[in-house]
Amino acid sequence: MTVLAANGLAWSAGGVRILDGVDVAAHRGEVLGVLGPNGAGKTSLLRLLAGLRRPDRGTVTLDGQPMHVLPRRAIAQRLAIVEQAPEAHTDLTVSDAVALGRTPHRRRFAPLRAADHAAIDRALDLTGMSPYRTRSWRTLSGGEQQRTQLARALAQEPAVIVLDEPTNHLDIRYQLDVLALLRRLEMTVVTALHDLNLAARFCDRLAVLDGGRVAAAGDPDAVLTRALIRDVYGVDAVVETSPHTGMPAVTYLGAPARAEGRVRPLPPSV
Numbered sequence: 607m608t609v610l611a612a613n614g615l616a617w618s619a620g621g622v623r624i625l626d627g628v629d630v631a632a633h634r635g636e637v638l639g640v641l642g643p644n645g646a647g648k649t650s651l652l653r654l655l656a657g658l659r660r661p662d663r664g665t666v667t668l669d670g671q672p673m674h675v676l677p678r679r680a681i682a683q684r685l686a687i688v689e690q691a692p693e694a695h696t697d698l699t700v701s702d703a704v705a706l707g708r709t710p711h712r713r714r715f716a717p718l719r720a721a722d723h724a725a726i727d728r729a730l731d732l733t734g735m736s737p738y739r740t741r742s743w744r745t746l747s748g749g750e751q752q753r754t755q756l757a758r759a760l761a762q763e764p765a766v767i768v769l770d771e772p773t774n775h776l777d778i779r780y781q782l783d784v785l786a787l788l789r790r791l792e793m794t795v796v797t798a799l800h801d802l803n804l805a806a807r808f809c810d811r812l813a814v815l816d817g818g819r820v821a822a823a824g825d826p827d828a829v830l831t832r833a834l835i836r837d838v839y840g841v842d843a844v845v846e847t848s849p850h851t852g853m854p855a856v857t858y859l860g861a862p863a864r865a866e867g868r869v870r871p872l873p874p875s876v
């Protein structure tokens with residue numbers, strides 16, 4: 607069942623058409639990866655999907671209801687967004703920053719209740735941020751700030767979570783942890799990702815944007831092809847099934863007319 611959908615979205619900024627005729631749908635409980643090169647329109651699409659912007663044309667629906675008729679608070683009770691540039695919670699502790707996630711569920715100025723504390727504790731625990739709860743936000747590393755932002759969104763207890771490159775500041779261990787966590791959650795997840803291998807491994811379905819349009823959408827096996835990677839990213843790559851994970855694994859061979867990485871001569875047995 608479709609939870610969050612974009613239908614025929616068009617959006618322009620500065621007189622330039624950024625998104626054009628975009629259809630995407632996230633089904634209940636799945637992880638939908640949004641891929642595409644720099645400037646393809648991923649962030650713009652996610653902000654429209656989260657109701658932070660109104661499209662020029664087309665509609666976004668949340669549980670079948672047009673987003674633009676829903677009050678902000680009603681949206682925030684059901685949908686959380688983790689944006690790429692973390693908001694600066696300069697004077698807050700980690701715990702206070704995560705508590706902001708409870709705002710849509712509380713009356714103004716009401717003290718935190720047991721259910722709020724339980725949601726905050728759970729979110730800190732899931733993101734590995736419990737040991738940092740009394741730390742000041744401004745003393746955190748980029749990765750710790752990113753995990754705190756995720757904890758804030760989880761404390762919101764939404765049905766849908768929209769994330770803009772949630773792993774870009776994380777070391778590989780936390781990248782794997784966060785993506786595994788997103789899979790485990792009983793939530794619908796829409797996430798922009800740059801790493802094609804991680805996207806193939808952790809997403810149920812992918813939508814690839816190119817120049818503000820959907821270039822391909824569907825199962826990772828069907829979407830991540832050599833032709834797609836060449837056409838959309840301008841990179842030659844081979845896509846194989848990993849013998850370790852059974853998922854598509856991408857090896858980049860090179861980008862024409864750009865500096866090439868090192869390629870180690872393969873031993874004769876390979």
Ligand SMILES: Nc1ncnc2c1ncn2[C@@H]1O[C@H](COP(=O)(O)OP(=O)(O)OP(=O)(O)O)[C@@H](O)[C@H]1O
Binds near residue numbers: 624642643650
């Ligand atoms: N407010 C704006 N005014 C003018 N141009 C904008 C605005 N917002 C986005 N753009 C342009 O729209 C295009 C898509 O931007 P967007 O941030 O959605 O891409 P993206 O796929 O998220 O890119 P990246 O991978 O680099 O984060 C870019 O060319 C960007 O410069």
